Amino acid sequence: MPELPEVETVRRGLAPALEGARLVYVDVRRPDLRWPFPDGMAERLSGATIRALGRRSKYLLAHLDTGETLIVHLGMSGRMVVDDLAGAATRPGAFHRDAGWLPQHDHVVLHTASHRVTFNDARRFGAMDLWPTEDLENHWLMAKLGPEPLGNAFHADHLIAAFRGRTTPVKAALLDQRTVAGLGNIYVCEALHRAGIAPTRRAGRIAARRVADLVPVIREVLGEAIAAGGSSLRDHRQADGTLGYFQHGFRVYDREGHVCPTPDCGGTVRRIVQSGRSTFHCARCQR
DNA sequence: CGATACACCTGTGTGC
DNA sequence: TGCACACAGGTGTATC
Numbered sequence: 001m002p003e004l005p006e007v008e009t010v011r012r013g014l015a016p017a018l019e020g021a022r023l024v025y026v027d028v029r030r031p032d033l034r035w036p037f038p039d040g041m042a043e044r045l046s047g048a049t050i051r052a053l054g055r056r057s058k059y060l061l062a063h064l065d066t067g068e069t070l071i072v073h074l075g076m077s078g079r080m081v082v083d084d085l086a087g088a089a090t091r092p093g094a095f096h097r098d099a100g101w102l103p104q105h106d107h108v109v110l111h112t113a114s115h116r117v118t119f120n121d122a123r124r125f126g127a128m129d130l131w132p133t134e135d136l137e138n139h140w141l142m143a144k145l146g147p148e149p150l151g152n153a154f155h156a157d158h159l160i161a162a163f164r165g166r167t168t169p170v171k172a173a174l175l176d177q178r179t180v181a182g183l184g185n186i187y188v189c190e191a192l193h194r195a196g197i198a199p200t201r202r203a204g205r206i207a208a209r210r211v212a213d214l215v216p217v218i219r220e221v222l223g224e225a226i227a228a229g230g231s232s233l234r235d236h237r238q239a240d241g242t243l244g245y246f247q248h249g250f251r252v253y254d255r256e257g258h259v260c261p262t263p264d265c266g267g268t269v270r271r272i273v274q275s276g277r278s279t280f281h282c283a284r285c286q287r
Numbered sequence: 288c289g290a291t292a293c294a295c296c297t298g299t300g301t302g303c
Numbered sequence: 304t305g306c307a308c309a310c311a312g313g314t315g316t317a318t319c
Contacts (some may be wrong), residue, residue, distance in 0.1 A: 003312060034296095034313095034314090058313080075314090076296090077311085105297085106299095112303075120298080122298065122310090123296045125295070125313090141315095165289095167289075168289075168291090175314095177314080184312055233313080275290090276293085278293090
């Protein structure tokens with residue numbers, strides 16, 4: 001599910017319910033997701049107040065007043081579902097929860113005075129950890145991440161240097177979170193199409209000028225996706241239950257067989273497989 | 288070191 | 304209707 005725009009959308013959806021809120025009760029309903037939860041996670045969260053909700057790459061960061069930060073990764077299928085306890089049921093299923101049972105794959109439930117936030121993750125590729133806030137950049141999952149694509153540290157010189165000498169296809173180089181942090185399969189396909197770069201081209205063999213042009217294109221596609229509230233593939237929804245609509249903005253992703261949307265191109269969107277994952281591209285205007 | 292394959296896990300869509 | 308199979312937004316680890 002979630003690449004950077006989706007995680008940012010989730011962050012914004014959760015902020016009204018969680019920022020400044022005290023966790024009065026935390027229900028940890030299994031010992032692990034992709035990895036074991038940290039020791040005593042429920043106890044370390046219970047009673048803490050969330051000072052701010054942040055994001056680094058695809059990681060949600062809940063900064064607590066205890067000096068620790070709750071790190072959340074949604075994996076492929078993770079969702080955060082907000083229920084406003086004071087309002088009407090906000091989604092189907094809320095009634096049943098109140099009757100005493102929880103839907104499948106609801107693994108961790110955060111209770112505040114006014115809301116319930118449920119981490120649901122069918123495939124369990126997600127993760128949670130607790131780490132000292134002042135040492136977050138050294139957390140093992142985040143230590144090797146590249147720059148934020150929407151931040152100042154992501155610029156032409158960085159990307160040119162990151163690609164230099166790389167023989168891997170540019171598709172794989174952009175999926176590598178050390179190059180730039182937060183892109184996933186969808187937005188790499190979209191960015192390469194907008195930049196007119198073939199996904200199979202070796203990263204180190206693209207002219208510096210074209211690599212430089214990728215930077216504003218990546219910023220643009222991520223910015224548009226965030227503004228649209230992310231993409232809603234399959235059943236993914238925003239935290240408030242509404243649907244993101246950027247999937248309607250896809251130019252190539254999941255559009256095999258459609259006419260290439262590049263003006264005057266006339267090509268056809270094709271699907272190929274690179275390192276086991278689908279790549280959508282137009283071989284006519286992407287070189 | 289870099290590049291690639293595989294692993295983790297469940298749900299959904301497709302074709303027979 | 305049932306069943307087998309391909310495929311799905313990520314990323315750490317093993318292997319060459």
